[in-house]
Amino acid sequence: xxxxxxxxxxxxxxxxxxxxxxxxxxxxxxxxxxxxxxxxxxxxxxxxxxxxxxxxxxxxxxxxxxxxxxxxxxxxxxxxxxxxxxxxxxxxxxxxxxxxxxxxxxxxxxxxxxxxxxxxxxxxxxxxxxxxxxxxxxxxxxxxxxxxxxxxxxxxxxxxxxxxxxxxxxxxxxxxxxxxxxxxxxxxxxxxxxxxxxxxxxxxxxxxxxxxxxxxxxxxxxxxxxxxxxx
Amino acid sequence: xxxxxxxxxxxxxxxxxxxxxxxxxxxxxxxxxxxxxxxxxxxxxxxxxxxxxxxxxxxxxxxxxxxxxxxxxxxxxxxxxxxxxxxxxxxxxxxxxxxxxxxxxxxxxxxxxxxxxxxxxxxxxxxxxxxxxxxxxxxxxxxxxxxxxxxxxxxxxxxxxxxxxxxxxxxxxxxxxxxxxxxxxxxxxxxxxxxxxxxxxxxxxxxxxxxxxxxxxxxxxxxxxxxxxxx
Numbered sequence: 001x002x003x004x005x006x007x008x009x010x011x012x013x014x015x016x017x018x019x020x021x022x023x024x025x026x027x028x029x030x031x032x033x034x035x036x037x038x039x040x041x042x043x044x045x046x047x048x049x050x051x052x053x054x055x056x057x058x059x060x061x062x063x064x065x066x067x068x069x070x071x072x073x074x075x076x077x078x079x080x081x082x083x084x085x086x087x088x089x090x091x092x093x094x095x096x097x098x099x100x101x102x103x104x105x106x107x108x109x110x111x112x113x114x115x116x117x118x119x120x121x122x123x124x125x126x127x128x129x130x131x132x133x134x135x136x137x138x139x140x141x142x143x144x145x146x147x148x149x150x151x152x153x154x155x156x157x158x159x160x161x162x163x164x165x166x167x168x169x170x171x172x173x174x175x176x177x178x179x180x181x182x183x184x185x186x187x188x189x190x191x192x193x194x195x196x197x198x199x200x201x202x203x204x205x206x207x208x209x210x211x212x213x214x215x216x217x218x219x220x221x222x223x224x225x226x227x228x229x230x231x
Numbered sequence: 232x233x234x235x236x237x238x239x240x241x242x243x244x245x246x247x248x249x250x251x252x253x254x255x256x257x258x259x260x261x262x263x264x265x266x267x268x269x270x271x272x273x274x275x276x277x278x279x280x281x282x283x284x285x286x287x288x289x290x291x292x293x294x295x296x297x298x299x300x301x302x303x304x305x306x307x308x309x310x311x312x313x314x315x316x317x318x319x320x321x322x323x324x325x326x327x328x329x330x331x332x333x334x335x336x337x338x339x340x341x342x343x344x345x346x347x348x349x350x351x352x353x354x355x356x357x358x359x360x361x362x363x364x365x366x367x368x369x370x371x372x373x374x375x376x377x378x379x380x381x382x383x384x385x386x387x388x389x390x391x392x393x394x395x396x397x398x399x400x401x402x403x404x405x406x407x408x409x410x411x412x413x414x415x416x417x418x419x420x421x422x423x424x425x426x427x428x429x430x431x432x433x434x435x436x437x438x439x440x441x442x443x444x445x446x447x448x449x450x451x452x453x454x455x456x457x458x459x460x461x462x
Contacts (some may be wrong), residue, residue, distance in 0.1 A: 011242075015368055022360040022367050089382065127378065129253040136253050137246055140374035143367070147358065147375045151320065177450075184457035186450055202446065206437050215433065219408075219417055223454060226415035230461040 001027040001101060002142060003063045005117055006108040008034040015139025016106070017051050023146040028054040029063045034108070060105070060120045067103040071095065072113050072121035073141060075134040084123040091125035092148040104145060109138055165213035173213065174200045176220040183227040232258040232332060233373060234294045236348055237339040239265035246370025247337070248282045254377040259285040260294045265339070291336070291351045292402060298334040299395045299441070302326060303344050303352035304372060306365040313432055315354040322356035323379045331394060335376060340369050350428045351398070353435050396444035404444065405431045407451040414458040 002020055007013050007030065017028060028050060057063040064070045071091060072083070086094070095102050105121060107113035118124070127136060127144055136144070165173075178196050181187045187195045208216065233251055238244050238261065248259060259281060288294035295301045302322060303314070317325070326333050336352065338344035349355070358367060358375055367375070396404075409427055412418045418426045439447065 015371060018368050019371055021364045022358075022371075024361045127253075128381070130255045133252045136374070137249055137370065139368065140246060140250055140253075140371050143371035143375050144378045147378070150359070151379075180454055181450065184454045186453040202443055205440060205443060209436060212433055212436060219412065222417040223411055223415045223458070226458055226461075227454070 001025070001029065001067065001103050002146075003029045003031060003057075003060070003103050003105045004033070004138075005031045005060060005063075005105055005113060006034060007106075007138065008109050009138075012109065012138040014051070016142040017054070019139065019143035019146055021050050022143070023150045025146055025149075026050060026053075029057050029103075030054060031057045031060055031063050060117050064103040064105075064120055066101060068100040069095065069098050069102045070105065070121045071102065072105045072118050072124045073107070073145065074112055074124050074126055075129070075136065076112075076124075076126070083118060083121060086123060086125050088125055088127045088145060088148050091123070092145075092151070095149060096152070106138060106142060163210040165208040165210050169210070169213040169217070170203050170208070171200075173208075173217055173220065174203045176217060176224060177203065180220060180224050180227060183224060232256070232260065232298065232334050233377075234260045234262060234288075234291070234334050234336045235264070235369075236262045236291060236294075236336055236344060237265060238337075238369065239340050240369075243340060243369040245282070247373040248285070250370065250374035250377055252281050253374070254381050256377055256380075257281060257284075260288050260334075261285060262288045262291055262294050291348050292398075295334040295336075295351055295398045296402070297332060297397060297399065299331040299397045300326065300329045300333045301336065301352045301398060301435075302333065303336045303349050303355045304338070304376065305343055305355050305357055306360070306367065307343075307355075307357070312349075312355060314349060314352060317354060317356050319356055319358045319376060319379050322354070323376075323382070326380060327383070329395075331397075334398075337369060337373060347428060350431045351435070353438065394441040396439040396441050400441070400444040400448070401434050401439070402431075404439075404448055404451065405434045407448060407455060408434065411451060411455050411458060414455060 002016060002025060004013060004016060013030065013033065020026070020028060033056070074085070076085075095104075105113060105117065107117060125145070127141060129136060174196070177199055178187075178192065181195065181199070182189060182192060233247060233256060235244060235247060244261065244264065251257070251259060264287070305312070305316070307316075326335075336344060336348065338348060356376075358372060360367060405427070408430055409418075409423065412426065412430070413420060413423060
């Protein structure tokens, strides 16, 4: 569950909701949002049902009371933290292991989570950004965190390897290409043997997709036909 | 390098720039941004120098000309794609292996990348979102991609063995090849535009080693010269 605390910009609420919808997190709670118009957040394309069912809470305590793990997010590198600080990668692994309800807290755009907010957290999590510019846009931070949480949940789908041209196709290509090179005087006939080896290697290195090999062969045949017309 | 194509909302450009600064990616190019006021993008807290040095390009071709790997992003699940589609996780691994310049393309908020844009890409990458709501906010998509790219950065970086042809080389090849196809009457001049996109994709799929690209270009020039002699 995502908990947005004291968010000032309705666009950011909309963006957070959109990312939640993208990655399949349906439950949103907002604590003391700055602008009461947050439900109209325009950037939430396709996320409206999620926003309509979002709950507004008066305090962080109320927002996390039914959760058994409460994780705060922070951009802090060197702030004096009273909590264990984990990278997103480490934290996400722990969150995924948790079988009961987890609250992921995001603070306001300007100040992040207050010390009072943090006191409700079990530990804190940080997206590994550059030291010189650590503070992320709220909507982007939510998207990155939810991406990491779902990242390992699907078994990595193997893409089908492209089927490569057969040796027979490669060899046909090599032969037609050699004929074209001779017809166009790129190679003189007497140097043709050494060139042929070089050309064959070059054609092999193309590692042509099988589906493309016939097209290339067709192209070569046509060029060759045209070249030989002029003899 | 991040390339934003036909972005309509300056807030999204600002958000992309902010994520780039957060994760340490300094180079931004924008292709035909919808709103000329993009430089004022307000949400780019602390990202101003990155936006000031961003380059505006007239076309995708110009924006990726000095890149040797061009990766498009898409929300498509089932669109008929002419390109290999990788998950962010798999794609990021390949991008990290690449020793030369990589362009990561993001399309417009409404339509994503066009087929013409995609024809400049070697392959496509998808953030694994829910099927029912796959389309992400642009700034959030940029943030998630850059997070994944830096996520494992502490792991030793492997250097790719073969250096691939630059986009400039591939494009030169595509152009000479098109000329040869027209000279040999493989394509009639009036069908040349649709063929060109197909041919560009085919040349990209070759993933030519850089050292071979000049040889192939030399071959094409010679064939072309010969074809044009007979006119």
